[in-house]
Amino acid sequence: MYSMLDLHQRTSPLQWLLIAVAQKWVATLVCDMKLDLKAKRITQDPLADISPWDTLNWHSRQILNDMSKVITFRKETVSEHRLFIVLSGVMAVRRELSDGRWTFSTLFKAGDIIDTERHERIHQGKLMALNSVDVMLVTSETFRQCLTTTPDINRVYSQVMRILAERARDHITDLACKTPTELVASVLFEFKRWPQSIQINKSDTVVLPISRRNIAHYLGIKPETISRVFNKLETQQLLQVPLADHVIMLDAPKIRQIANGGHPRGQG
Amino acid sequence: MYSMLDLHQRTSPLQWLLIAVAQKWVATLVCDMKLDLKAKRITQDPLADISPWDTLNWHSRQILNDMSKVITFRKETVSEHRLFIVLSGVMAVRRELSDGRWTFSTLFKAGDIIDTERHERIHQGKLMALNSVDVMLVTSETFRQCLTTTPDINRVYSQVMRILAERARDHITDLACKTPTELVASVLFEFKRWPQSIQINKSDTVVLPISRRNIAHYLGIKPETISRVFNKLETQQLLQVPLADHVIMLDAPKIRQIANGGHPRGQG
DNA sequence: CGTCACGTTGACCCGTTTCAATATTGGTGG
DNA sequence: CCACCAATATTGAAACGGGTCAACGTGACG
Known part of the structure; x- marks a missing residue:
C-alpha cells in the first residue's frame, strides 16, 4: 500500500x-x-451465525468467546464435558435400560446449549456425537457467574433452555400418543426446521441429519418400521426418497396433517 | 393478661x-x-417446607414472598398463568393431537416451578390441575429481574429447571423403550419419591396421587392395561393393591429391577 | 334412586416387533 | 480402479402384545 x-x-x-x-x-x-x-x-465468533445466539450484542458474544474454546467431537464420541454450546452437527443423550435397550432421549443441534451437569442423582446417560460436532466449551463456574453478571447472556440462555423444555414436551407427546407413521412424519418436519448442513434450494427437500437407525432409536421404534413407513408414504405419492438420507415432500400439507395426528390406528 | x-x-x-x-x-x-x-x-412463607426452596436463605424467601401471592386451582382447572411455583397437589401439561388423542407430557409436584411462557411458537398445551393445587404466583417481569439480582434465587431456579429437564429425559426414555409393565413399575417409584399428601408410616406403601386414568395418559397407555399390569404383579406376589390408590410393594427390589428394564417383550 | 365417572374383565384383532435373509452403502487398502 | 469388509438399510413371514370395544361392577354425589 x-x-x-x-x-x-x-x-x-x-x-x-x-x-x-x-x-x-x-x-x-x-x-x-x-x-x-x-x-x-x-x-x-462462531455464535454470530447461530440462532438465537446471534441476538446477543457484540460485547456479550465477546465475553462468551473469551471464556470458551471451540473443540470438535468426532462421530460416535462420548463427551465427558457436560456444559457447552453446539455449533454444528448433532449430539444426543443416550440412555439405556439394564437389558440393553436404549434410546436417544434428546437431540441437540446447532444453537442448543447442553447443560446436564450432575446434581444429586448420578446417572443421566451418555452425551454422544452422532456426527462430527463442533462445540463451544465453557467452564462451569465462569459461565454460571457470567449468567448473573450479564443479563444479555442470561436472556438467551434461559430462552434456549425454555425452547429445549418445550421440545422435550413435544417429544414426549409424540412418543406417548403417535403411531409410527405419525412419528416419522413429525420428525421430518423437525429436521426440516433444523439448519441444514447442505443447503438445498428445493424447500420441500429434507436432508436427514442422522442415520435412520438413530432416527429409529430417537422415535422409540425399529429401523424396519421406518423403512416400511417410507414405503407406504411413497406409494401414497406423499413423498419421494431418492437417496437414503434425502426425502422430498410431495404433499407437505398432507404430511403435516399426518404428523399432527392424522393417522391413528386402524387406518391401514 | x-x-x-x-x-x-x-x-x-x-x-x-x-x-x-x-x-x-x-x-x-x-x-x-x-x-x-x-x-x-x-x-x-410457604417455601420454607418445600425442597429445594427450603435451601434459600430467609432474605431470598422474603423477596419471593413479597413479589408473589398464593392462589389455589381447583381440580380440573386450566390455568392461564404460565409462571408459578407449585406448593401442593399435582399440575400437568396436557397436549393434544388433532384427532383427540392426548397425553400429560409433564407432571408438576410441590417444589416444581412452572415456567412455560410462550416464545415464538404458539401451542404449548394446557396447564391443568389434576388435584386441588396451591401455587405461588409470581409476575414475570419481577421474577426475571429478581433472577439477575438475587444469585440465591437464581441458583435454586436453575437447579429446579435442570431437575425438570432430567425428569423429562427420564420420561422420554420410559416412553421410548419400556413395556407397560416396566412403565407402571417406574411410575410407582416416581410417586414414591414424591412428597406424600398422606403420611404413611409403612415406607413400602405408595399412594397414587392421581387417578389411574390420568396415570395411563401420562404413560401413554390405556387404563385397561394398567389394571392388567397390577393384576399380573399381584398374582406374582410382587405387590398388593388394597385400595385403588394404595399400592404396597411386597418385593421392592424386584419391582425396581422390572422398572429398570427387567420385563421386555416375550416374558409373559 | 338415578346419574356419572372411574375401574375392571373378557374377547378379538390390527400392527409392531421379532427373526432371518438379502441388498445396499460407505470406507479401506491393494 | 476394483475387491473386500462392515455397517446400514430393506424385505418377507410369523407371533405376540396392547389397543379397541363392549359390558359390568363400584363408589361418590345430589
Missing part, C-alpha cells in the same frame, strides 16, 4: 499502466485480506 | 382458684395464639 503511494509521486505513461495493474492487484489482495479477516472473525 | 396481674394484687382462696383457672385458660389461649401465629407464618 505504501509503495503504491510512492508510485504516485512520479507519473509516466508506463508507470500509469503499472499503477493501474498494481492497483487492481492490490485491490484483489485487499479484498482477499478482507475475506480472510471475515473468515477469521467467524471462526473467532 | 393485664387483668391477671391485677388479680394478683389481692389474693383470697377463691381468687387463687380463679387465678389458677384463669392461668390455665390463658395458657391454652396463648398456646392457641402461638399455633395460629405459626400457621400464619407458614402461610406467609
Whole structure:
C-alpha cells in the first residue's frame, strides 16, 4: 500500500499502466485480506451465525468467546464435558435400560446449549456425537457467574433452555400418543426446521441429519418400521426418497396433517 | 393478661382458684395464639417446607414472598398463568393431537416451578390441575429481574429447571423403550419419591396421587392395561393393591429391577 | 334412586416387533 | 480402479402384545 503511494509521486505513461495493474492487484489482495479477516472473525465468533445466539450484542458474544474454546467431537464420541454450546452437527443423550435397550432421549443441534451437569442423582446417560460436532466449551463456574453478571447472556440462555423444555414436551407427546407413521412424519418436519448442513434450494427437500437407525432409536421404534413407513408414504405419492438420507415432500400439507395426528390406528 | 396481674394484687382462696383457672385458660389461649401465629407464618412463607426452596436463605424467601401471592386451582382447572411455583397437589401439561388423542407430557409436584411462557411458537398445551393445587404466583417481569439480582434465587431456579429437564429425559426414555409393565413399575417409584399428601408410616406403601386414568395418559397407555399390569404383579406376589390408590410393594427390589428394564417383550 | 365417572374383565384383532435373509452403502487398502 | 469388509438399510413371514370395544361392577354425589 505504501509503495503504491510512492508510485504516485512520479507519473509516466508506463508507470500509469503499472499503477493501474498494481492497483487492481492490490485491490484483489485487499479484498482477499478482507475475506480472510471475515473468515477469521467467524471462526473467532462462531455464535454470530447461530440462532438465537446471534441476538446477543457484540460485547456479550465477546465475553462468551473469551471464556470458551471451540473443540470438535468426532462421530460416535462420548463427551465427558457436560456444559457447552453446539455449533454444528448433532449430539444426543443416550440412555439405556439394564437389558440393553436404549434410546436417544434428546437431540441437540446447532444453537442448543447442553447443560446436564450432575446434581444429586448420578446417572443421566451418555452425551454422544452422532456426527462430527463442533462445540463451544465453557467452564462451569465462569459461565454460571457470567449468567448473573450479564443479563444479555442470561436472556438467551434461559430462552434456549425454555425452547429445549418445550421440545422435550413435544417429544414426549409424540412418543406417548403417535403411531409410527405419525412419528416419522413429525420428525421430518423437525429436521426440516433444523439448519441444514447442505443447503438445498428445493424447500420441500429434507436432508436427514442422522442415520435412520438413530432416527429409529430417537422415535422409540425399529429401523424396519421406518423403512416400511417410507414405503407406504411413497406409494401414497406423499413423498419421494431418492437417496437414503434425502426425502422430498410431495404433499407437505398432507404430511403435516399426518404428523399432527392424522393417522391413528386402524387406518391401514 | 393485664387483668391477671391485677388479680394478683389481692389474693383470697377463691381468687387463687380463679387465678389458677384463669392461668390455665390463658395458657391454652396463648398456646392457641402461638399455633395460629405459626400457621400464619407458614402461610406467609410457604417455601420454607418445600425442597429445594427450603435451601434459600430467609432474605431470598422474603423477596419471593413479597413479589408473589398464593392462589389455589381447583381440580380440573386450566390455568392461564404460565409462571408459578407449585406448593401442593399435582399440575400437568396436557397436549393434544388433532384427532383427540392426548397425553400429560409433564407432571408438576410441590417444589416444581412452572415456567412455560410462550416464545415464538404458539401451542404449548394446557396447564391443568389434576388435584386441588396451591401455587405461588409470581409476575414475570419481577421474577426475571429478581433472577439477575438475587444469585440465591437464581441458583435454586436453575437447579429446579435442570431437575425438570432430567425428569423429562427420564420420561422420554420410559416412553421410548419400556413395556407397560416396566412403565407402571417406574411410575410407582416416581410417586414414591414424591412428597406424600398422606403420611404413611409403612415406607413400602405408595399412594397414587392421581387417578389411574390420568396415570395411563401420562404413560401413554390405556387404563385397561394398567389394571392388567397390577393384576399380573399381584398374582406374582410382587405387590398388593388394597385400595385403588394404595399400592404396597411386597418385593421392592424386584419391582425396581422390572422398572429398570427387567420385563421386555416375550416374558409373559 | 338415578346419574356419572372411574375401574375392571373378557374377547378379538390390527400392527409392531421379532427373526432371518438379502441388498445396499460407505470406507479401506491393494 | 476394483475387491473386500462392515455397517446400514430393506424385505418377507410369523407371533405376540396392547389397543379397541363392549359390558359390568363400584363408589361418590345430589
